[in-house]
Amino acid sequence: MNVVVFFIVTVTCCLLVTKQWVSGSALPKPSLELITNDPRNIIVMGDTITLKCVKGSQNANNYYLLHINGTGHNGTLEESSGEFLFRDIKNENNGNYACRYRDAAFFSEFSSSLNIFVQEKFPRPSINVSPRRVVQPGAAITITCRAHRANIRFTILKNNAIITQGSDDGSKFSYVINAANNENEGYYSCIYESKNGSSVHLKSVRSNPMRISVLGLAAPSLTCEEDPNDSRKFRINCTIPESTAPLDELYFFLLNGSKLIENEVRAKDKSVTFIVAKPPHITKKYLCMYQIEHDSEDLADSLYSAEKYLWEDLPQPSMHLEPDSTNDDMKIRCMAPREYKEMQFQLLNDTRVIAEHATNHTSSAIFTIKTSQYPKEKLSCSYRIRLDCGFVDSRSCKYFSDTYTLMFVRHILSALVLILMGIIILMHFRGLRKAEEYRPALPSTRVRFEQRADDTQVVWK
Template identity: 30%
Template sequence: MDPFTLRTAACLFFFMTLQARGDQLSKPALLVLTKDSDDVVMVGDTVNFMCQTAHSGASRFLLECQHQNLPVEQSESNFTIVGVTSNNTCKYYTCQYCVQSVCSEPSDPVILYVRETFPPPKIFAIPWKVVQPGDPITIACSSPYDDVSFSLYKNNQLVAEDGNNARMFYYNITQMNEQDGGQYICTFTKTMANKLQLQSEPSDPLLIRAKDLPKPTISGETNYSDNEGLLIHCTAPTQYRRMWFRLISDKNDTEQEINDVPTKNVTFVISYPEYLQKKYYCDYRIRIGNDFAYSKVSNAAIIGSAHNDHTTENIIRLLLAAFILLATAAITCIHFKSLHRSVLLDRPSDNVTFTMESEAITVEQKPGNQYID
């Protein structure tokens, strides 16, 4: 055999050896496709596996699983399991692809866990978990799944059920009182495609309570150190160790917050007030365990612009200044009148000659003589 033929045969043998080991084929990736965004697989679901590879010449695909009657071999890269059961729970699913008689190495393993109960729903309170006595409160339960039926429990006793087959359930309490307080949980049930009804795990507990926090007082004044500024004072009736305050506009928007202070008096500074009159309110909250309790909202403080509005204090100052000015003028006038009355006229001297026109008689006063008609 000539040297060229020998080298060709050696290369062919080496290439066939590599093919037999599959070293020239890149490792595939195994993807699990479910209807759930979190890849939660329930009993009765349909699950799709995709053995993904960039090789265009793959002719066979294999899906393997430990402790299962596998591998499954087919010509397509997609594998479908309809109506999975708990027996389909597998710690390691892998896939391979083959080009002619050579197969790739297995993909990285994928764990498929088939659940017999759904994950728990979420439960929360609207607006808060601690409200004023007599205020409304809503308990809401939510699930990421469609067509579910909710059950709501208080202290392990069923209080409400919902059969609307929606993702949300609302339980309304129109006037909260102490009897409504307690620990609530919710669950849901879903009917699968095979008519099997599966329950969810219970939600986290939700503790709702009624707490009476009286409303604070509110007042406002012009900031004289800054003609464009306003000072709004908010005072709670009781001081707690930690307090949170909020300034609210007439549109129910939070304008400012002062958080976690050990005082019941706070002042909000508005540097650039609007020129139109505006109503402000304030409230406060305190921490109770891991929750917050909110107070009633204060009365309104109506505050106008620094250019167009005069506060009560400004009006009082103007009236007081006017009164002082009038009083000063009156005192000055009285002083001048009394001064005019206190000046005595000089008596005529002895050498003054009086002329009486009616009698046309001239009388001359001599020293030591008396008046003569």
């Protein structure tokens, strides 16, 4: 019995070793990778490709590439590096490929198969337009055709007729329409082909057609007013012309002075209202536009509306007491840095308006109030000007704390300047006096000469 068991175990081990040597199950299964110059791994005639056998063992000696084409013909290539290079690829290179490797004793199993299909035409290019496919008359349009190839020439067509050919940088080509009109409407497409001198001359499949339309949409009107429910906000109304045909859907845009979109509304009516907060003492202007869907292809832009000024950063006014003021009546002048067409001046006690004065093309106003009723330190003034959407307020200027403090500071600075000038003059005269007291000694020759000069007497005859 023991002999029989020993015989069965021995035969089983021998079979397992034999199977392992034949199939190479001890070596990891490799993988086969395709390397091309095309990011989509599309292969056309004349290309150069590499099939790389990636092993899972570090002890491989040789690599083997098996090729099975459509006719059932098998071919095997052998390389020591694991990279199989194919130049100027042709139709006979179509088929399935698999690889394996071996070390000193064993073969690995084959990798999963990789199918190679060689196309006889370049792949389809892409075509696009900037800024959009539906533009206003006179707008500039740039049509660009792109491909993932080099050393090629592009052809752009309109309604199947060639309009231009060329190549910008080898992989794209642009055609510019400087001022679009109705004659530029139509379907645009493009193709590309090998340049002269290429080893294989191929053409691409034509791109999908792209329709360009020129549509003139009139500018909307923009009106604005102070919100009757909240004085801290404005109401801005954007309305398309009445002559515009009925539309199922509109897109309204509110833009700032830099033509950047600040708000967007989707509507079915021909008018929308935007609510915006009054800006904090900064110059602000707005305009609006709208978009419509055109033939379910793209959105068409209208022209911009006229600009409206909502707010302006107004400089602070100044206040001073008029010379003819008395102990009972104060005459206070509120002066703006410049004059405006329509202005309103306000005199405030704390934050309460106690007097108003409207002017036209005048930069100041005089208020007369009782001295006993309002202390100077609580008085202030401001002014308002009318812009497109209503009145805009300036910052207020306080009478006592602003005006008198400023005058006091000016007087102090003037006094300091005078004192400094006096010190400089005093130091200058002291320096001159010291120079006279400590005159340097003269040389001995100069001294003798001066003495002789003193002893000489001049006699006139």
